[in-house]
Amino acid sequence: MPYALGLEPEQLAEEFDYEHGRLVCATEGGNEVRRSVLPGGVRVLTERMPGQRSVALGFWLGVGSRDETQGMYGSTHFLEHLLFKGTPSRSALDIAEEFDAVGGESNALTAKEHTCYYARVLSEDVGMAVDVIADMVTSASIDPRELEQERGVILEEIAMDLDDPTDVAFENFTAKVMGGHPLGRPIGGTPSEITQVARDAVWEHYAKYYTPDRLVISAAGGLEHSEVVQLVLDALDRAGWELPERTTPAPRRVRTPAVLHPEFGDHTVDRAFEQANVVLGSTGLIAGSPQRYAMSVLNACLGGGMSSRLFQEIREKRGLAYNTFSFGGSYSDAGYFGMYAGCTADKAPVVVDLMRAELDRLAEEGLRDRELDKFTGQLSGATILGSEDPGSRMSRLGRSELDTGHFTDLDELHENIRAVTAQEVQDLAADLAGRPTVTTWVGTGAASAANASAS
Incomplete structure (x- = not known):
């Protein structure tokens, strides 16, 4: 059956503890899905998979390329790169070495409506993964020198895509069928946009959207929900994020069809x-x-x-x-x-x-x-x-x-x-x-x- 993960009190009244924002439900194969809403509106969802010895972990933000404004185009994808470049307590090398030392994997993705920083590690190393990614998401330095270096890397990435005829065809099609809608813009931005976007614009985009009420943390594998929740709380506390009690999570996007003007x-x-x-x-x-x-x-x-x-x-x-x-x-x-x-x-x-x-x-x-x-x-x-x-x-x-x-x-x-x-x-x-x-x-x-x- 479908399970409500939101805060709608008319659904799953017996299974959902609305005062504390918790959901517990069983799924196929003996797995168990749990959801908790933490102070600050942070949401943690887990799926315990019996027999698994690893955990996949994702820190999700409900911000994508469509949310960028003039002068900030390309900022969402820029941040995906920059968050791996270090924080006040970790260098880019530190971040890489912590995952390499345990055989783990880490990466990120930017889409049109969300961004995710994710990792896969052994179950005993999930605490490290939570701590590192939480540090990246909450405390990115966005150093001007690193930004300029990464600007060149992103321009090379875009150049590679422009050499792929299939990518060119799909980007052109999407832009034309969306007819000026923000969803028609390329996720990574254009070369001119990446060349022009300022560090202050990227920082402003980061400060606006990387907030507790927009953060969703999901994990699946060999885990215990309560342990993941505590690891998240501890990591966010170390980061110094303010987490007010009873803060409501950011609302989801409105599902009203947009008026498009395709270029047929x-x-x-x-x-x-x-x-x-x-x-x-x-x-x-x-x-x-x-x-x-x-x-x-x-x-x-x-x-x-x-x-x-x-x-x-x-x-x-x-x-x-x-x-x-x-x-x-x-x-x-x-x-x-x-x-x-x-x-x-x-x-x-x-x-x-x-x-x-x-x-x-x-x-x-x-x-x-x-x-x-x-x-x-x-x-x-x-x-x-x-x-x-x-x-x-x-x-x-x-x-x-x-x-x-x-x-x-x-x-x-x-x-x-x-x-x-x-x-x-x-x-x-x-x-x-x-x-x-x-x-x-x-x-x-x-x-x-x-x-x-x-x-």
Whole structure:
């Protein structure tokens, strides 16, 4: 069943202690999920996995690239780099050595709506991991000299992405389909934005968003919830963070669909790449949409694997492309859906026509015999296989808390996927096929390929 992770008193009244902000529930496989709201609004969620000897730990902040303002573009990703560069009590080398000394791993990710600093260590070393990451999150130095050095590193990272035609195609598609919405901006910023952003702007962004009420800590593996909570309290106390009692966690993002202004039509990027990389798509579903499970089945059928329609028609039957697939992206107030293929420029117009035709066929004729069972089975199996390790469990907890405040265990996910009907998939396909589209063409001869397709 789904479990409320938030503070809604009408849900799970018997299982949730609202005075102390605690949730306890059992999940599949004998695992146990717990949630505590600490002073300052800090949230700690754990999943105890019997038999595991390691722990995956994540410190999540509900801030992403979409939250940046003029003059701060790129700051969220900049901070991901800078937090590993040291605090008043630890140098960058100290941070690296503490994890290396126990065989642990640490890293971070920046997304459009959240940031996460994470690690995986043996169960006996979780105290060290909590202490180090808490120090990084609460007490980053953001030294001006380190910032200038890291500015060069980030510019190299962006240059690497700009040399990847698939990245270029997807960034262009996202920008056009979002039509000026903050979700359309690149997560890492542009070279000019990174070159211009000032240290004071990065610091201001850090001070605004790295606060106790926005902090979510999730952990999964061989652990005890009460011990993790105490480790967090001790680490935040050492950091000197003020943690007022009865502080309410920061509200989650509002899930009201945004008014988008997509730049429909063909968009070309003529670059010296051997292949043409083409993305065709439209607006999609927002996160939490009732149609999200139908979208998963649709993507599995249309372009989710080697037996999908796009792969079979474009690669296996016609040999027109090495790689082709469909995809979807969902955020709190906007989303997109699309199809991708990489092929030589002279084949690109035919490939685009085939991608359109396969979506139209799914919209008009629906799923073929046995397709529904095949693709719901594929999704169910992939979901379970992808959630066996502590890292996946930790991520599910953190994302659930930030995104919706509800945790759905694997049994419920399996049931929701299996409950999708063929008619729901066909109706969604018809909706998507009827929307105006954005098509991005990237590579040598991109403009010529786009013109050939239009004619």
